[in-house]
Each structure stands twice: as structure tokens, then as C-alpha cells.
Amino acid sequence: MTTxxxxxxxxxxxxxxxxxxxxxxxxxxxxxxxxxxxxxxxxGSGKSVLGRAILGLLPGGGRVxxxxxxxxxxxxxxxxxxxxxxxxxxxxxxxxxxxxLTSLNPNMRIGEQMAEAMRQHTDLxxxxxxxxxxxxxxxxxLKDPEALLNRxxxxxSGGMRQRIMIASVMMLKPALLIADEPTTALDAVVQREVLxxxxxxxxxxxxxxxxxxHDLAVVAAYAxxxxxxxxxxxxxxxxxxxxxRRPAHDYTRRLLASARLGQPAPVTGAAxxxxxxxxxxxxxxxxxxLFGLLGRNVTHAVRGVSLDVRRGEFVxxxxxxGSGKSxxxxxxxxxxxxxxxxxxxxxTDLDDCRGxxxxxxxxxxxxxxxxxxxxxxPRMRIGRIVREGLxxxxxxxxxxxxRRSLAMLDxxxxxxxxxxxxxxxxxxGQRQRVAIARALVSRPDLVIADEPVxxxxxxxxxxxxxxxxxxxxxxxxxxxxxxxxxxIVEQLCARLVVLHRGRVMExxxxxxxxxxxxxxxxxxxxxxxxxxxxxxxxxRLAKTAPPQAPEPGSPxxxxxxxxxxxxxxxxxxxxxxxxxxxxx
Amino acid sequence: MMGFVLRRLLMSIPTFVIVAIMIFALVRxxxxxxxxxxxxxxxxxxxxxxxxxxxxxxDQPLPVQFLAWLREMLSGNLGQSILTGQDVGVLLWQRFGxxxxxxxxxxxxxxxxxxxxxxxxxxxxxGRTDYAVVFGxxxxxxxxxxxxxxxxxxxxxxxxxxxxxxxxxxITEDLGRGMTYLILPVTxxxxxxxxxxxxxxxxxxxxxxxxxxxxxxxxxxxxxxxxMWRHVFPNAFAPTLTMVGIMLAGLLAGAAVTxxxxxxxGIGKLLVDSIYARxxxxxQGALLFIAAIYVLxxxxxxxxxxxxxxxxxxx
Numbered sequence: 001m002t003t004x005x006x007x008x009x010x011x012x013x014x015x016x017x018x019x020x021x022x023x024x025x026x027x028x029x030x031x032x033x034x035x036x037x038x039x040x041x042x043x044g045s046g047k048s049v050l051g052r053a054i055l056g057l058l059p060g061g062g063r064v065x066x067x068x069x070x071x072x073x074x075x076x077x078x079x080x081x082x083x084x085x086x087x088x089x090x091x092x093x094x095x096x097x098x099x100x101l102t103s104l105n106p107n108m109r110i111g112e113q114m115a116e117a118m119r120q121h122t123d124l125x126x127x128x129x130x131x132x133x134x135x136x137x138x139x140x141x142l143k144d145p146e147a148l149l150n151r152x153x154x155x156x157s158g159g160m161r162q163r164i165m166i167a168s169v170m171m172l173k174p175a176l177l178i179a180d181e182p183t184t185a186l187d188a189v190v191q192r193e194v195l196x197x198x199x200x201x202x203x204x205x206x207x208x209x210x211x212x213x214h215d216l217a218v219v220a221a222y223a224x225x226x227x228x229x230x231x232x233x234x235x236x237x238x239x240x241x242x243x244x245r246r247p248a249h250d251y252t253r254r255l256l257a258s259a260r261l262g263q264p265a266p267v268t269g270a271a272x273x274x275x276x277x278x279x280x281x282x283x284x285x286x287x288x289x290l291f292g293l294l295g296r297n298v299t300h301a302v303r304g305v306s307l308d309v310r311r312g313e314f315v316x317x318x319x320x321x322g323s324g325k326s327x328x329x330x331x332x333x334x335x336x337x338x339x340x341x342x343x344x345x346x347x348t349d350l351d352d353c354r355g356x357x358x359x360x361x362x363x364x365x366x367x368x369x370x371x372x373x374x375x376x377x378p379r380m381r382i383g384r385i386v387r388e389g390l391x392x393x394x395x396x397x398x399x400x401x402x403r404r405s406l407a408m409l410d411x412x413x414x415x416x417x418x419x420x421x422x423x424x425x426x427x428x429g430q431r432q433r434v435a436i437a438r439a440l441v442s443r444p445d446l447v448i449a450d451e452p453v454x455x456x457x458x459x460x461x462x463x464x465x466x467x468x469x470x471x472x473x474x475x476x477x478x479x480x481x482x483x484x485x486x487x488i489v490e491q492l493c494a495r496l497v498v499l500h501r502g503r504v505m506e507x508x509x510x511x512x513x514x515x516x517x518x519x520x521x522x523x524x525x526x527x528x529x530x531x532x533x534x535x536x537x538x539x540r541l542a543k544t545a546p547p548q549a550p551e552p553g554s555p556x557x558x559x560x561x562x563x564x565x566x567x568x569x570x571x572x573x574x575x576x577x578x579x580x581x582x583x584x
Numbered sequence: 585m586m587g588f589v590l591r592r593l594l595m596s597i598p599t600f601v602i603v604a605i606m607i608f609a610l611v612r613x614x615x616x617x618x619x620x621x622x623x624x625x626x627x628x629x630x631x632x633x634x635x636x637x638x639x640x641x642x643d644q645p646l647p648v649q650f651l652a653w654l655r656e657m658l659s660g661n662l663g664q665s666i667l668t669g670q671d672v673g674v675l676l677w678q679r680f681g682x683x684x685x686x687x688x689x690x691x692x693x694x695x696x697x698x699x700x701x702x703x704x705x706x707x708x709x710x711g712r713t714d715y716a717v718v719f720g721x722x723x724x725x726x727x728x729x730x731x732x733x734x735x736x737x738x739x740x741x742x743x744x745x746x747x748x749x750x751x752x753x754x755i756t757e758d759l760g761r762g763m764t765y766l767i768l769p770v771t772x773x774x775x776x777x778x779x780x781x782x783x784x785x786x787x788x789x790x791x792x793x794x795x796x797x798x799x800x801x802x803x804x805x806x807x808x809x810x811x812m813w814r815h816v817f818p819n820a821f822a823p824t825l826t827m828v829g830i831m832l833a834g835l836l837a838g839a840a841v842t843x844x845x846x847x848x849x850g851i852g853k854l855l856v857d858s859i860y861a862r863x864x865x866x867x868q869g870a871l872l873f874i875a876a877i878y879v880l881x882x883x884x885x886x887x888x889x890x891x892x893x894x895x896x897x898x899x
Contacts, residue, residue, distance in 0.1 A: 055803055060709075090805030103796040107818040107894060116814070117804035152894040169804075 008033045008175055008208050009054065014067035014077075016046070016053055023049050023062070024232045033175065036199065036209040038219035038240070040255065041229035042457045043428070047212050050229070051178045054210070055093055056085045072175060091121040094174035094207075096198070098181035100161035104153040111149030114168040121172060136167035139204070140197050158321075159190035166198050173205045180212045187320040187484045188528040195222060214457045216255055220244060228252045258459040266494040266510055267472050267479070269313025273347070275478050276309040276332065276446055281341035283327050283502075301327040303502040304341070309446065309478050316489030316510070317482045318525065319499035325482045328499075329448040332480070333365055334358075346445065359392045366439035370451035372431035376423040382434045383409070383419030389441040405441055411474065412437045412467060429460035433467065440475060450482045465491050487529050490514060498522050504569055505558070508576040518578045519557055556581040589883065596879045603875040604657070608650050611864055657872065663865035665858075672869040676851065680836075680873070683843070683850035685755065687835040690770045691828065694777035699824070701778075702785025703812050706793055706820075717782060724779035733772035733845040740768060750847050769846040773839060777831060784827050788820035795819075821892050829885030836881065837874040 009031040016024040024046045031037055041047040052058050054069055056076050069076040071093065079085045097103040105113060114133040118124060124132070130149070137145030140163040153161055162182060169177065182198060183191035199222050202209045213219045220226070226243045228236040228251065236249040247253045269275075283302040302324040309315045317325045330336035332343055334350065343350040345365065353361050366389070369375035376385055386405040390396060396404070406416045412433040423431055432452060439447050452468070453461040469492055472479070483489050489496060489510075496513050498506040498521065506519040517523045558567045558579035565581050572578045619636040637643050641652055656663065662672035705717035741749030747764055755762030792798060793816060801815045840852030847853075851870065858866035 052799075057799060057802055059799075086805050086807065088805070089803055093803075095800070095803040097796050097800055099796055103800045105797045105801065105815050105819065107892065108814070116806065116810070120804070120806055120810070154895050165800075 006033070007031060008072055009210075010068075010070040011050075011054075012068045012070070014050070014053065014069060015065045016049055016058065016062055017065045018062045022065070022232060024053070026067070027229075027232075027234045029227060029234065029237070031176070031208050031210060033208055034203075034206050035225065036202065036211060036223045038216070038223035038226045039210055039212045039229060040214065040216050040219065040226060042214055042255075042459055044231075045229045046232040047229045048180050051095070051180050051210065051212050054176075054178060055089055055095055057089075087121070090117045090169075090174070091172050092174050093176045093178065094169035094172065096162070096165055096169055096177065096179040096182045099185050100158045100165060101185070103165060104161055106153055109150055109152060110164055113153075114149070114164075114171060117168070117172060132171055133167070136171045137164070139170075139201055140164070140167045142167070157190075159186050159194055162186065162194050163197060166194070166201060170201050170205055170207070174207055177202055177207045177209045178212070179209060181214065182211075183218070184213065184215070188486075189320050189524060191218065192528045216458070228255065255459065258462040264490045264510065265469060265492065267312070267314040267469065267492055268494040269310030269478060271310070274308035275311045275313075275346055276480070277342075277344040278308065278328070278332065279306045279342045279344075281305045281328060281331060281343065282339045283324070283331050283336050284339045301336075301502055302331065302338075305499070305502070305504055307497050307504070307507070309480055311445070312472070312476050312478050313495070314472070314479045314481055314493040316493035316496040317480060317499060318484065318486055318489055318496055320484055320525075322501070323499040324502040325484075325499050326450050327502075329367070329450050329480060329482050332446075333362075333367055333448055363389075363392055363442040364445045366442065366444040366447050368432075368435050368439050368447060368449040368452045371455050372423075372428055372435050373455070375435055376431055376438075378423055381420050381422055382414070382426070385423070385434060386419075386437045386441050389438045393442065405437075408437045408441045409434070411440075411471065428456050429463060432456060432460075432464055436464075436467070436471070440471060440477070443475060444477055447477050447479045448482070449479055451484070452481075453488060454483065454485070461488070468492060485529050486514075486525050498525065503558070503567060503579060504577070505579045506577065507569070508573075512573070512576055516576075518572055518576070520559075589887070592883050592886070596883075599879060600872075600875065604654060604872065605650070607868055607871045608653060611868055612646065614862070653868075662869040662872075665866050666863045667858075667861050667866075672865050675854070675866065676869055676873050679849055679851045679854045682752065682754070682848055683836060683839065683852065686766060686769050686773065686842075686848065686850065687832065687839060689766060690773035690777060690835070691832055693770060693774040694781055695828070697774075698778045698781035699785055699817070699821075701782045702824070703789050703817060703820075705782070705786045706789030706816070707808070707812055709790060709793070714786075717786065721779040721782045724775050725783075727776075729772050729776045729839075730841045730845050732775055733769065733842055736768045736772055737845070752848055765846075765848075769839075769842055769848060772846075773835065773842055780827060780831070781824055784824040785820065788823045789816050792816050792820040818892055822889065825885060825888060825892065829882055832885075833878045833881040836877045 007030045009029070011027055011029040014024055014027045014029075015022060027050060029037075029039075029050075039047050039050065049058065049062065052062075053064060054071065054076060056079070058064070064077045067077070071088065074084065074088060076085065076088075104110075111130070111133060114136070115126070115129045118129045118132065122129075133149060134145045137148060142148060142160065142163055148164075153164075156164065166182075177198075179198060183194050186194060195218070199209070209222075211219050211223055216226070220240050223240050226236075226238065226240050227234055228243070228249065230249075230251040236243060236247065236252045238248075243252060244256070247256055281302055282300070282304055285299045285301055286297070305324070305328060307315065307317075307328075317328060319325045327336050331338045332345075332350075345361065348357075350361070376382070380388075383402075383405060386409055387401050390401045390404065393401075406419060409419060410416060414430060414433055414437065418426070418430075423434070426434065432455075436452070449468075453464050456464060465488070468479070471477075472492075479492075481489055481493050486496075493510055495509045496507070497504055498513075498519065500521050505521045506513065506517070513522065514526075517526055558565065558581045568580055568582060569577045570580045619633055619640055619642055634643070641649055644652070660673065662676070664671055665675060668675075701717050705714040708714045737749050740747045747768055752765050753761045755766070789812075798811065798815055801811045806815075837851070839850065840856050842848075843850040843853040844856065851873070854866065855870045855874075857863075858870060
């Protein structure tokens with residue numbers, strides 16, 4: 001007779017190895033019915049492998065070398081038949097993956113993807129399955145679920161796909177849900193929404209959840225208990241509040257320290273004429289249908305944005321995906337076509353730069369991209385990758401180029417001995433250091449950093465931010481720092497520009513914006529990315545006030561939902577601009 | 585969809601014009617005099633030759649000749665064979681029927697074998713089955729199809745005497761007998777195709793099997809059969825389909841060697857024969873016909889793509 005207090009999952013002395021290399025050495029974990037538990041660790045700590053082991057779906061070459069996984073009376077590590085394991089998958093244990101863009105079959109309609117597992121595991125007829133699917137899609141708060149069933153995954157955004165995924169997995173009412181970094185690939189605002197939905201649906205169906213993540217702050221709000229994993233060892237397990245307040249293990253303390261990010265240290269620039277001025281920038285993406293004969297589809301990515309960056313200043317450009325923040329960065333680097341507007345860099349209009357002048361310009365404006373796994377050419381050694389940044393400097397000898405690139409690698413913390421390695425031999429953090437070295441080697445005046453830490457683990461994020469700060473002090477470059485995470489840009493940026501759907505919603509210096517966010521969209525962004533802060537008894541989850549209803553008498557804010565409404569940017573306080581509705 | 589087909593057909597017009605110019609130039613560049621050939625070779629009286637040339641329009645400047653030829657082509661008149669006097673259009677159509685039946689049967693057989701074999705090999709990656717499949721396809725790949733054809737003829741025709749070695753009977757005349765003539769050439773062509781397609785299918789499947797959505801399909805508790813056929817196959821088939829298109833167009837244009845080995849009256853054999861015989865009308869017609877086959881086959885493949893990738897919209 002099982003009672004409610006019996007654990008649904010019991011892992012004892014689990015060891016997993018790939019070939020001869022052990023990945024998990026001895027993990028013990030207990031999960032109770034209906035409980036949400038967070039499993040936290042850096043990438044490579046073995047937390048995903050643990051999640052896959054529970055399903056008996058270890059990636060190629062992996063095997064359980066010792067220990068036991070007991071799920072509700074079934075021994076997963078030694079099932080009576082492979083068939084027993086397959087019946088548990090989906091039906092009793094559901095799994096949600098990290099990348100919503102790749103975890104749905106691009107070739108199959110949503111309805112079919114949701115229905116097939118139902119057909120496999122239950123005797124329900126097509127009619128009943130369809131009703132259940134529609135009901136689940138409603139539970140994850142998707143509109144018009146009937147029409148949605150006939151569509152293909154590529155027609156949805158990442159956040160919507162992840163909701164579809166949750167609906168499809170929870171449809172079978174599994175007793176255990178394993179969510180492997182379910183929202184890491186999503187924007188802060190969407191992330192919050194998806195996690196809320198997931199927790200609600202799990203609670204409504206009485207499922208236990210093992211929430212795997214590298215970001216303690218994100219999962220702490222949802223989990224009652226936390227397990228911390230380091231290099232294949234579960235170093236600490238306990239109630240969330242206790243772990244936050246009194247971390248017992250050294251590694252947990254370090255993880256917590258990096259989640260806190262430390263005191264903001266804004267990089268303010270020199271007064272005087274700004275280095276970069278952008279006025280009324282508009283960028284459209286046009287897709288012509290049948291050579292333009294059938295008209296065009298025009299997407300307005302940036303709709304009249306003005307901003308400036310002073311010499312040596314860090315300015316943050318914040319917004320969710322699709323807000324146009326990356327496009328602005330690319331337009332400044334002349335990688336996106338602008339329709340209107342003026343970009344002035346160090347006194348020269350960029351439109352006047354051609355030929356030699358343009359090549360010189362490209363040495364003074366450099367880029368750092370989000371994903372260090374795809375921004376470095378896998379067939380070039382890292383020394384050459386960095387050296388390439390000097391290729392237009394014709395005065396330099398080969399030896400001088402080599403010397404400078406090695407010095408720059410050294411400055412970003414990559415020893416010269418590694419210059420002959422290929423990118424694949426480096427970790428994510430190291431690769432991002434190489435990308436930074438490549439950008440800085442030509443001593444640029446402006447660096448456009450497009451989500452430079454978003455693809456990295458929290459612990460690495462803090463290191464890269466510290467590195468940028470230190471390099472700025474050494475080389476004095478200005479930076480347009482693009483990110484979806486307000487707390488990241490808060491660290492280094494002196495001023496912030498909040499974007500939504502191609503328009504500036506709010507613009508102010510960082511301290512002011514955090515102390516008094518005026519625009520509702522800014523407030524929503526702030527609430528979306530949870531952080532840990534120091535409480536009276538150690539760490540606790542920072543409380544961000546939910547967006548408040550506008551005070552009576554406050555001006556009508558411009559809301560990007562109704563883009564047709566007249567838009568103007570008003571100065572609410574000196575240097576503090578807010579988007580309002582109404583004519584200028 | 586219709587718009588897409590229409591646009592592709594319009595876009596193929598320049599292709600045809602260029603091909604037509606090249607064919608015309610190439611045929612004129614061949615050594616030998618068509619008029620002389622028409623008269624049967626040795627002519628003593630130059631006046632007769634001149635008269636023949638005038639009759640054939642060969643005394644006109646080349647551009648004029650080209651336009652005249654193009655006009656005939658466009659009105660559907662491909663001319664008559666110098667050798668037999670048959671209408672070239674009719675001749676091509678008859679010969680194409682033979683080639684098409686051999687080639688499409690071979691391709692069908694190859695797909696029926698190669699797709700499951702490739703999927704199976706990928707599913708058992710680095711296992712014994714996988715090695716066996718890879719080894720088998722390397723063996724088949726390294727044997728040219730004409731040699732396989734000869735060996736098949738020797739074994740089943742000469743030694744065992746089960747199947748005819750020479751001649752051809754159309755399946756429309758006598759289905760049973762017609763089939764006996766098709767078995768060997770179809771097998772010879774299919775074996776090479778199986779080798780290529782199996783490798784494509786295996787490589788494509790291996791890539792897809794590593795994707796998250798396959799792991800997700802397994803995590804749903806689907807059976808392996810369903811995972812492989814419903815999730816891996818549709819996503820892994822595109823590269824194989826491209827290969828099928830290239831091979832199909834090439835073979836339809838004339839599996840000349842195979843047709844020669846098996847003495848099949850197909851389009852490839854017609855082409856080769858017309859070159860040797862300086863049968864210009866047949867040669868020109870055949871080349872133009874082949875260009876059309878290429879364009880149409882590729883169009884068909886592009887349309888088929890849209891069934892395997894919902895992101896491809898035919899607009």
C-alpha cells in the first residue's frame with residue numbers, strides 16, 4: 001500500500017559513466033509525490049545526465065555502472081523488459097527539454113505530436129484525444145487551441161513552443177515531470193510566464209517535478225527543495241530557504257555568490273560630444289513575393305530610435321527578443337540596412353564612409369556575439385582568429401601582429417600556450433574570452449556586445465562581466481551592451497535604453513531607472529528576472545514589486561500593443577525619458 | 585502551388601533557348617556533311633549536292649538556319665530521321681517509354697530497399713548490422729553497373745538460361761514476357777542506386793537521430809518503429825530525395841551503357857546510334873528532349889520536397 005508520503009522517485013548510489021569516464025559518481029536523491037525539486041549545477045556537472053538516466057535514455061555510450069533508480073516500484077536501471085521502461089516513458093514520467101526550437105518535430109503538425117503518445121499509451125479514441133489536447137492547450141494559456149492543432153512548430157515563437165511542449169507532456173498526467181533547463185533558451189519575461197504555467201499545470205495534475213537548471217535564482221521561487229550538483233557529485237540537498245540562508249557546501253556558496261552578481265559598477269563616459277549618435281533610426285526587413293509582383297511583406301524592426309554613447313561609456317540596450325535591439329547594433333556596424341536616420345560616429349556620418357574609410361571604421365567599431373559556439377570559425381586556430389582582427393592594419397609586420405594578438409589573449413586570461421588550439425577545445429567561457437580578444441585587438445573605440453553572456457552559465461557570466469570591466473579600465477573603449485536581462489546590464493552600464501517592438505520605451509541612467517521605473521514595460525522586465533539578495537538572515541529571493549496599476553493622474557503610457565497610436569518620448573525628469581501616447 | 589509550377593516553367597524558357605543554341609552549334613560543328621550523307625555518300629556531280637543543300641536549307645547563313653529550325657521545333661515538328669524516315673517525335677516517345685519503364689522500376693526497387701536499410705543501419709549505428717550495410721554498399725558502389733549487367737547476363741542468361749539475353753518485348757504487348765526482359769537491366773541499375781541511396785539515407789538518419797525531438801519522441805514512450813518511421817524518416821529523407829532527382833534525370837536522359845549491354849531500344853541507345861549515323865534530326869530532337877526531362881524531373885523533385893518540409897512553401 002503506497003501512501004502519499006512514499007517517495008515517487010528514489011535514487012541510491014547512482015553512478016553513470018561514458019566509456020571509462022565517470023560522469024556521475026554516486027548520487028542519492030529522493031523525490032516525493034507532488035513535490036517540486038530543483039537540481040542545480042553548472043554545465044558539465046552531470047545534472048542533465050541524471051535527468052536522462054531517470055528515463056533510461058542516456059545519450060550514446062552512457063551507461064549506469066552502479067546504483068539504483070527506483071520509480072514508483074519500478075527499477076529503472078534493471079527493468080524486467082525494455083517494454084516496461086517504454087511504458088513508463090511519457091505515461092508516468094514526462095520530460096521537457098531545453099531547446100523548444102529543436103525539441104518538436106518540424107515535420108509534424110502540433111495536433112499529431114500531441115496525440116501520438118496518447119494513442120500509444122491509452123485506449124482513447126481520436127475524438128477524446130482531440131478534446132484532451134485542446135483542454136491542455138487552454139491550460140497552458142494558448143489562444144484558439146482548435147486552430148493551433150493543425151499548425152507546424154515553425155509557426156510559433158520559442159515561448160509558445162515550450163508551452164505546447166508542456167501541454168503535450170502533461171496531457172498524459174505523468175506522476176513525475178523532468179524539466180531540463182526548460183526556459184534557459186527563453187527571454188526573461190517569457191521565462192517567468194512559462195515557469196509559472198509549468199508549475200501551475202504540474203500542481204493541478206499532482207505531478208512531482210525535477211526542475212534542472214544552472215540558475216539557482218530562477219528555480220528557487222518554484223522549488224521546495226534544492227539539490228546542488230558539482231562535477232557529478234550531489235554536494236548538497238535541502239529545503240530551498242535553508243540552502244539559500246545557510247549553504248553548507250563551499251560550492252553552493254560560490255554558486256550563490258555568482259547568482260548575486262555583486263554590486264553594480266557602472267562605467268560612465270567622458271563628458272562632451274558623444275562618440276556615437278543615432279538619430280531617428282529605422283530598419284525594415286522586406287520580403288518580396290514573386291519578384292515584387294505580388295507586393296511585399298515589410299517588417300518594421302526599428303521604428304525611429306535615437307540614442308547616444310559617450311566616449312568610454314557603457315550603455316545598455318534592453319528588451320525581449322523581437323524588440324529590435326540586435327538590429328540596432330547591427331545597423332550601427334552596417335550589417336543591417338537602414339531605411340532612415342543618421343548614425344554619426346566620432347564626428348563622421350556613417351553614410352559618408354566608403355572604401356578605405358569604411359575599413360578603418362570597422363576597426364574602430366567591433367562586435368561580440370551571443371553564442372561563442374557559432375561565432376568562432378571552427379577551422380581556425382584561436383591565435384589566428386584574434387590576429388584576423390588586425391588584417392586591415394597594413395603597417396604592422398607579421399611578428400607585430402602575432403605579438404599583439406598574444407598580448408590580447410593574455411589580457412583576456414587565455415595563456416599564449418593555447419593560441420594554437422581550435423575553438424572546440426575550449427569551454428564556453430573561454431570561447432567568449434577569445435571573441436572579446438578578437439574584438440579588442442584592434443583597439444576599437446566602440447564595442448557592440450550583443451548578449452555577450454546570455455549563453456553562459458551564471459558563474460561564468462560574473463567572470464565575463466568582471467573581465468569586461470577590467471578591460472575597459474585598461475583600454476577605455478565604449479560599449480553598447482545589448483541584453484534581455486536588466487540585471488546583467490545593471491552591472492556595467494551607466495545608462496539604459498529599454499526597447500519594445502522597435503521603439504524606445506524608457507531611457508535613463510541606471511540608478512534612476514532601477515529606483516523609479518516609470519513605464520509599465522520596464523516594470524514587467526524587472527519583475528521577470530529574479531535575483532538573490534542579502535536578507536537579515538543570509539540570502540533570500542529578491543522581492544520585486546509586481547507592476548502596479550498606473551496611479552491616477554499619471555500620463556498615458558505608450559503601449560507597444562497598439563503600435564498605431566501616436567508615440568512620443570517625453571522627458572519625465574532630467575535625463576529620464578518615457579514613451580507616452582499622444583502627439584508631440 | 586499552381587503559381588509555383590507556372591513560374592518554374594516560365595523560368596525554364598531561357599534554359600531551353602540556351603540549350604537549343606548549344607545543340608544547334610554542336611551539331612553543326614560535327615565533322616561530315618548532312619547533305620552528302622543524305623545522298624548516300626559518294627556523289628560525283630557537285631550540282632546534285634548543291635541542290636540537296638538548297639533543299640535542306642544548308643546554303644543559308646547559320647542564324648537563318650537556326651531560326652528556321654527553332655520555328656519547326658516550336659510548331660512541334662521535330663523532323664524525320666534521315667536513316668529510317670520515321671517522325672522524330674514519335675520515335676523519341678517510343679524509345680522514352682522503354683527507358684522510363686526500366687529506370688522508374690529500378691528507382692522504385694532501389695528506394696524500397698535503400699530507405700529501410702539506411703534507417704536500420706543508422707538505428708544500429710556502429711553495430712554489426714550497420715557495418716554489414718556499409719560494407720555491402722561499398723561493394724556495390726565499386727562495381728560499375730555495366731559490369732554488373734554483364735555478369736548478370738552471364739549467370740542468368742548464359743549459364744542458368746532463366747532469362748533472355750538479347751532483344752526486347754514491350755510490356756504493353758505481352759506483360760509476362762515483357763517482364764522477363766526487364767528483370768536483368770532493372771536489377772543492374774537498381775544495385776548501384778541502392779548503394780548510393782542507402783548511404784545517403786544512413787547519413788541523413790544519423791544526423792536526425794541526434795536531434796532533441798527524437799529523444800523527445802522516445803521520452804514520450806513511442807515504440808522504436810514509430811520513432812524511426814514517423815519522426816526520423818520524414819526529416820532525414822530530403823538529401824536522399826535530392827540524390828534521387830539527380831540520378832533519375834541522368835538515367836532518364838539515357839542509361840546508354842546499360843541499354844547497350846542489354847540491347848534495349850531506349851533513348852540512350854537512340855542517342856548513341858544517331859551520333860554514329862550522323863542522323864542530325866534525331867540527334868537534335870533527342871538532345872532537346874533530354875533537356876526537357878531534366879527540367880521536368882527537377883521540378884517534380886522540388887514539388888516533392890514540400891511534402892517533406894512544411895517550411896518549404898511553393899509560392
